[in-house]
Amino acid sequence: GDTQNYFGIEESINELAQLADTAGLMVVGSTYQKLASPNPRTYIGSGKVSEIKSAIHALGVETVIFDDELSAGQLRNLEKAFGGDVRVCDRTALILDIFNQRAATHEASLQAIFLVALAQMEYQLPRLTKMWTHLERQAGGKVKGMGEKQIEVDKRILRNQIGILRKELETVRKHRKQYRNRRFSVPVPVVSLVGYTNAGKSTLLNQLTGANVLAEDKLFATLDPTTRRVQMKNGKEFLLTDTVGFIQKLPTTLVAAFRATLEEISESSLLVHVVDISHPLSEQQIDAVDKVLSELDVLSIPRLMVWNKVDKSSDPQKVRLEAEKRDDVICISALNGDGLPEFCNAVQEKLKDSMVWVEALLP
Template sequence: MAQMEKAVLVGLETQDTQWNIEETMHELALLAETAGAEPVAEIIQKRQRPDSAFYVGKGKAEEIRLIVEETDAQLVLFDDELSPSQRRNLEEAVAVRVVDRTALILDIFAQRAKTKEGKLQVELAQLHYLLPRLTGMGVQLSRLAGGIGTRGPGETKLEVDRRRIRKRISDLKKEIEEIKKHRTLHRKARQEVPLPVVTLVGYTNAGKSTLLNALTNADVFAEDKLFATLDPTTRQVELPGGSMFLLTDTVGFIQKLPHHLVAAFRATLEEVLEADLLLHVVDTSHPQAAEQMNAVQNILQQLGAQELPAIVVFNKMDMPEAHANLSALAGEWPEHVAVSAKNKVGLDTLLEAISDNLQKNHVRLDLTLPFGSEKILAIIRKYGQLEQEEYKADGIAVRAVMPRPWAEKVKNSLVEGAAEFADDK
């Protein structure tokens, strides 16, 4: 097993800081551990604004160098994104590798991506990050023997020039666009049998994958680490009344989510927009649960998904801290369900809430089917609730409640021909 790199963590609190500095530093430590580093020291500086040359100021940079020497650290992790010149100046000042929050998250994503699309999206984000930092990096990267912040393009294309990076970015965008077209085809095929789509969203490590496993008896990888899963997963779930829906997991959100990642993963994140219902999963035991919820809401707003129907799922109720936090959170989010995905507690209540919410997207059908429409009747029985079926002189009088997509298909079938619709099934 490779030896963990020792890391000094550095944060800056300014007059414009939006996040709780202690919490973001704690999160930086978790990110470091997830990437394979051991935090050995933490430095927080307060100043009006970041220093243009050294981010923390030249004197503080010297202090960091002394701590690096005392702790024998191999790298310094900064809690914000650094400009190319700030990073170069800091590396000269502290004499070890300097990695900012964006590069750290990109490094974790490079480790976690498993599908072809995930790997392409991570590489695209890394190259967008690398491009403005290319000047002067060749010598620095050439003397590195790998490690955090050097995986991906930085490790395999040390001397690549801007033209070749731009060409690679163009190629990656084309490949991702092709995959997006395939996803669109899959989505259309899925809409041919339009089961409702419920999508899990939430802060990283909120327990989305554990909840998906609990509801579907799936075996999706779940671990108590940030970004334990990266690639989206979809499974079919049965509701108490026997109807079905598709449950999709998504990448976890995080405070200060790098814009490179939001841009690169937009195609994947936009799957959220196709959902009939969102399940906003919350780590209720976390001391900053409210702030994490706000971070998720901000990203949903960026995606244009803030108006989608949503159920707040307060997870990890098996943790003692969760009960104290729940009383404070429930006031602001009265429509919620409290569960323990780990212990499979509260799942029946959650499924009932999902069922009730999806029912709101149902419509009533009152129509007369021509004789010989038994196959359409079978579809209505399978995907809706048949309330009345009466054979009359002019046809079969039907009253039913169905999901809106299926109701539209039934109506269209009467125009286009019942036999064609039924045979397609």
């Protein structure tokens, strides 16, 4: 029951199921409960705990995922209550898992791999202490002090690793910055694609440039910004950058970790906000993206809104009419290429101001 998010409970849980699917899990059921405030020990009430426990046995469930972030104590108590080898985790851990899988199996950059590892460690650090205190208590005080020593060792190892990663990241970051500076010596405007995860950013980039950026119907297919040069028929060109997809309740450790990567966004001349208009929650997704953009403090950069997957929407004609009513929206279908010339023209129009600005700087 998170109160600050734009998504209803069921919608958020549906998305959680999609995340689980992306992580390679098979979802067998879901449930929720309305409480005035979460139970401090188990997050959900004891009746709900029993209900889920029965379902676990009936269905042979291996993992139970909660949509909100759980404390170390809640994780432990739930695991104990469910018994057996049932793994309990939360949305944050699941997203970190996905990022980790993606970093391992796809061509993520060194930077992305570091960022994910860093975010995972930072998630683990506060949860480590309690795990060991728990083991100590379980042993009935016989090993008093041992757990404590072990915590210190583990924490030191983790902190060391975090320190090393931070340093490595700083180096990678400097290289990127140098690369960007060099890029800026040629006055080609940079256009960044932003949007909810799965909106179609990679597909659009592929269509426009013939680059083979991974496009998959999975959440978070893109882990690393990819930049390509787009040449227009009139000879003008711009650089198009794909970015990490956003999502509601994006773990704060990840937002912080990816802030460096998202620096590219802050240096763009134009942000193209790609929306999956066929998605029933497109409006909430737009809000979620705007929220991250405002966290990144980039709302002052000119923006162009693109409604993608018009072909997939139930009433394409209605969508087009709706877009026409607003002068700041372009309808496209990145998959089959519909509307891409219009899209390029709109980008050019929007860029005109910044182009003038760039040309004024030239000798």
